[in-house]
Amino acid sequence: MLEITLLIIIFLNTLIYSVILALISVGLNMVLGVLKILNLSHGVLLAIGAYLSVTFVRSFLSFGLPIYTTYIALGLAGIIAGIFMGFTVEPIILRRIYERVEIQQLLATFALMLILEDVIKFIWGPQSWMITEPYLYLGNLNIGGISYPLYYVFLMVVGYVILLITYIFLNATKIGRIIRSTAFDREISLALGVDVKRVYTYAFTIGATLATLGGALIAPTISLHPGFSSEYIVLSFAVVVVGGLGDIKGAFIASLIMALARTITVMVFPELELAIIFIIMLLVLQLRPEGLFKGGR
Amino acid sequence: MVLLDIVNVDVYIGNVHILRKISFNIEKGEVLGLIGPNGAGKTTTLKTIIGLLPLRTGKIVFEGEDISRLPARNRVGKGITYSPEDRRLISDLTVEENILLPCWVSGSMTKSMIEKNLEIVYKIFPEIKEFKNRKAKLISGGQQKMVSIARALVLMPKLVLLDEPFEGLAPMVANRLLRSIEAMKSLGITTIIAESNLRYVKQIADKIVRIERGEIKEVVENA
Amino acid sequence: MVKTAYKCLIIYACLLLFGFIATRHIQHLLSLSLLYSLVAIGLVILIGYGGLVSFGQGAFYAIGAYSVGLLLKYYGFQNAEILLVLGVLITTLISFLIGLLAARTRKLAFAMITVAFSMIIYTLLVKFYHITGGTDGLRIPAVKLFGILPVRGRDLFMSMSNEYFIIITIFTIILYITEHVINSPLSYALRAVKDAELKAVSLGISPTRVYILAFTYAGFLAGIAGTLYAFLNAHIDPLIAFWTTSGEFVFITILGGITSIYGVFLASILYLFLKTYLIVYTAYYWQFVIGFVILLLILLAPKGLSGIIFKVYIGRKVFRKS
Numbered sequence: 001m002l003e004i005t006l007l008i009i010i011f012l013n014t015l016i017y018s019v020i021l022a023l024i025s026v027g028l029n030m031v032l033g034v035l036k037i038l039n040l041s042h043g044v045l046l047a048i049g050a051y052l053s054v055t056f057v058r059s060f061l062s063f064g065l066p067i068y069t070t071y072i073a074l075g076l077a078g079i080i081a082g083i084f085m086g087f088t089v090e091p092i093i094l095r096r097i098y099e100r101v102e103i104q105q106l107l108a109t110f111a112l113m114l115i116l117e118d119v120i121k122f123i124w125g126p127q128s129w130m131i132t133e134p135y136l137y138l139g140n141l142n143i144g145g146i147s148y149p150l151y152y153v154f155l156m157v158v159g160y161v162i163l164l165i166t167y168i169f170l171n172a173t174k175i176g177r178i179i180r181s182t183a184f185d186r187e188i189s190l191a192l193g194v195d196v197k198r199v200y201t202y203a204f205t206i207g208a209t210l211a212t213l214g215g216a217l218i219a220p221t222i223s224l225h226p227g228f229s230s231e232y233i234v235l236s237f238a239v240v241v242v243g244g245l246g247d248i249k250g251a252f253i254a255s256l257i258m259a260l261a262r263t264i265t266v267m268v269f270p271e272l273e274l275a276i277i278f279i280i281m282l283l284v285l286q287l288r289p290e291g292l293f294k295g296g297r
Numbered sequence: 298m299v300l301l302d303i304v305n306v307d308v309y310i311g312n313v314h315i316l317r318k319i320s321f322n323i324e325k326g327e328v329l330g331l332i333g334p335n336g337a338g339k340t341t342t343l344k345t346i347i348g349l350l351p352l353r354t355g356k357i358v359f360e361g362e363d364i365s366r367l368p369a370r371n372r373v374g375k376g377i378t379y380s381p382e383d384r385r386l387i388s389d390l391t392v393e394e395n396i397l398l399p400c401w402v403s404g405s406m407t408k409s410m411i412e413k414n415l416e417i418v419y420k421i422f423p424e425i426k427e428f429k430n431r432k433a434k435l436i437s438g439g440q441q442k443m444v445s446i447a448r449a450l451v452l453m454p455k456l457v458l459l460d461e462p463f464e465g466l467a468p469m470v471a472n473r474l475l476r477s478i479e480a481m482k483s484l485g486i487t488t489i490i491a492e493s494n495l496r497y498v499k500q501i502a503d504k505i506v507r508i509e510r511g512e513i514k515e516v517v518e519n520a
Numbered sequence: 521m522v523k524t525a526y527k528c529l530i531i532y533a534c535l536l537l538f539g540f541i542a543t544r545h546i547q548h549l550l551s552l553s554l555l556y557s558l559v560a561i562g563l564v565i566l567i568g569y570g571g572l573v574s575f576g577q578g579a580f581y582a583i584g585a586y587s588v589g590l591l592l593k594y595y596g597f598q599n600a601e602i603l604l605v606l607g608v609l610i611t612t613l614i615s616f617l618i619g620l621l622a623a624r625t626r627k628l629a630f631a632m633i634t635v636a637f638s639m640i641i642y643t644l645l646v647k648f649y650h651i652t653g654g655t656d657g658l659r660i661p662a663v664k665l666f667g668i669l670p671v672r673g674r675d676l677f678m679s680m681s682n683e684y685f686i687i688i689t690i691f692t693i694i695l696y697i698t699e700h701v702i703n704s705p706l707s708y709a710l711r712a713v714k715d716a717e718l719k720a721v722s723l724g725i726s727p728t729r730v731y732i733l734a735f736t737y738a739g740f741l742a743g744i745a746g747t748l749y750a751f752l753n754a755h756i757d758p759l760i761a762f763w764t765t766s767g768e769f770v771f772i773t774i775l776g777g778i779t780s781i782y783g784v785f786l787a788s789i790l791y792l793f794l795k796t797y798l799i800v801y802t803a804y805y806w807q808f809v810i811g812f813v814i815l816l817l818i819l820l821a822p823k824g825l826s827g828i829i830f831k832v833y834i835g836r837k838v839f840r841k842s
Binding site for chain 3: 105279
């Protein structure tokens with residue numbers, strides 16, 4: 001009985017952690033695949049989604065709206081933050097560095113990260129923020145005598161739905177397939193009449209929105225403080241490397257692998273909890289530098 | 298009536314002077330063979346016409362309008378399409394998705410228009426229908442070539458640029474491609490074929506333009 | 521090489537002279553700048569000559585610093601010179617080992633390996649808190665160099681602080697050595713590999729071996745800087761291994777023009793003084809200003825500081841990829 005409980009919890013923890021990793025990494029990888037830029041400021045987008053959720057949830061509650069509406073607030077915050085960041089950052093800054101060498105692109109997005117982090121401090125102040133209402137409202141789930149916060153299950157379900165929608169968007173809509181063709185071959189897409197500039201903006205906005213939605217979803221579970229996102233960005237580097245640079249499906253599967261590795265390590269050797277992810281990353285870079293699942297193209 | 302007029306065009310890639318004062322024109326409904334050895338500037342010429350490479354001097358006039366500075370997508374909108382030498386299909390998409398891509402991009406085509414054009418394309422290349430639902434990376438090189446040409450035709454363009462369409466094709470397939478190009482011609486589509494080998498082009502071209510080291514050597518009417 | 525020796529002596533003399541007049545705070549900042557330059561000089565060799573961008577130098581910096589901290593705490597080494605030598609040896613050895621792994625990869629994969637490595641070091645430092653002190657870090661007592669000179673304090677003439685004196689002395693020696701490395705076959709081999717790897721191979725150069733050497737040397741420099749940092753700062757924490765610290769090093773290198781060791785020397789000083797005074801005057805918003813400056817530099821002067829000079833005096837050429 002205890003083993004089953006343990007298995008269920010490992011299973012849940014893996015799925016929950018993987019959905020967070022996937023939301024960041026799929027977005028990061030989409031931007032990398034289409035724009036060919038590794039966006040170091042991608043993690044801050046997650047933070048912006050999380051911080052905006054704080055504001056939205058707080059104001060919903062202060063208007064006297066019932067607690068269940070805060071879930072709408074989270075979703076709104078994620079989407080608005082993503083669309084806003086997408087339609088500002090890409091046209092204003094990234095568009096100017098597509099022709100530059102890799103290191104300048106990296107440095108430019110690094111600078112963007114520094115700037116956005118301080119913009120967060122400017123708007124939300126240097127103090128910590130918490131919004132526990134959506135988290136507490138759902139209460140706990142009883143799994144074989146162990147109580148498990150239901151919010152995590154909610155987070156997981158919503159996260160997977162978002163990923164599923166993204167998948168369908170990329171595979172079954174016209175724009176989605178145009179984005180994929182631009183990622184695969186920019187020049188021929190140009191020759192087929194694709195407005196590559198617009199595709200870049202869209203792809204970046206979708207990637208950004210995945211990150212901000214991820215931020216909105218985890219906001220109720222953590223204490224937000226300046227710089228909290230710089231850990232998420234390196235985690236998603238690891239995922240992206242393992243899944244293959246630019247490979248969206250690969251990023252998703254890699255998220256699952258990393259999450260499973262972490263969940264198990266937490267139980268067996270907690271000191272290596274995060275290190276394991278980077279150890280896997282290092283191994284994959286050594287053994288299969290193109291990522292675990294190359295052959296996508 | 299002259300459809301496309303190329304006047305004194307110079308093209309550089311980086312600092313390398315590739316095309317030197319190129320001039321030629323093509324009448325509406327003609328098939329033009331652009332013949333020259335590898336590295337002569339055939340691909341550069343086609344890429345300049347479609348707008349993937351900028352020209353430094355000279356101009357390109359299409360239907361009486363100077364299109365030299367238009368981005369590629371506007372040239373596509375005016376009715377010029379391009380099938381590159383190395384096929385360049387989007388390998389993760391299916392064959393039919395590849396062919397439909399330009400229609401989705403154009404945005405102004407109705408569903409019935411798209412279906413009608415697709416029918417015409419399948420009439421020109423009936424064999425594509427058999428593997429239309431396979432991933433583009435899973436079909437043979439010859440088949441990919443056809444799909445690449447079909448992709449250029451689906452918009453029913455006024456001018457098609459084909460880069461080395463016969464290269465590497467088995468004689469039987471090449472002959473069928475010849476018939477297909479004739480079919481295109483009967484639809485009123487003007488075609489420029491860049492080839493290093495005169496063998497097939499001679500059978501179909503109305504006019505042959507010889508290019509060597511970035512310069513036009515001769516223009517002959519082909520009887 | 522006599523010229524190099526004179527150059528280094530002049531720099532040393534200037535730094536010494538400065539130590540007599542500057543306040544201790546300024547000396548501290550300058551010392552820190554010199555440590556940053558040491559790391560960045562390693563990156564000049566790696567990025568500027570070799571074309572490999574390492575986002576993991578912070579890890580070697582941290583390994584140097586923590587070697588000192590842990591050896592002091594658990595093994596009771598009290599001689600600064602032994603700690604220094606051991607710290608540098610450990611770091612160099614580890615950078616050699618990581619070099620073995622990383623040197624086979626290029627470009628983004630190389631950057632990623634170094635990021636992965638530095639994050640492993642970071643998470644280990646944080647999670648093994650019962651050994652490393654976790655995010656609280658470690659305190660480093662002022663041990664004595666050669667049994668006489670404490671690594672921190674004011675036992676020298678006038679306002680010269682011990683740590684400043686030690687750091688400028690070692691810095692100058694390393695500068696001299698590095699000048700030789702830059703004029704050695706290694707650096708020519710590196711440049712050959714960077715420009716045309718296949719051609720270099722046909723000339724009998726092993727790119728992997730060259731990259732391992734360059735990486736180890738860069739790690740060696742970061743190790744020296746890290747050990748000295750432990751002495752200078754009296755307190756070390758895992759943040760120096762976080763990837764953003766490595767990002768700062770990369771930024772300084774690019775600011776300095778990527779291929780000039782004197783460029784990065786000036787860039788480190790500029791960067792650290794700017795950062796320190798920005799923190800003083802803008803409190804929370806120094807990152808904004810720095811980020812803004814980086815972005816402007818990249819958009820307007822892609823060749824770094826020397827690029828600005830180039831732009832102002834020579835022409836308005838904007839460097840692009842093709």
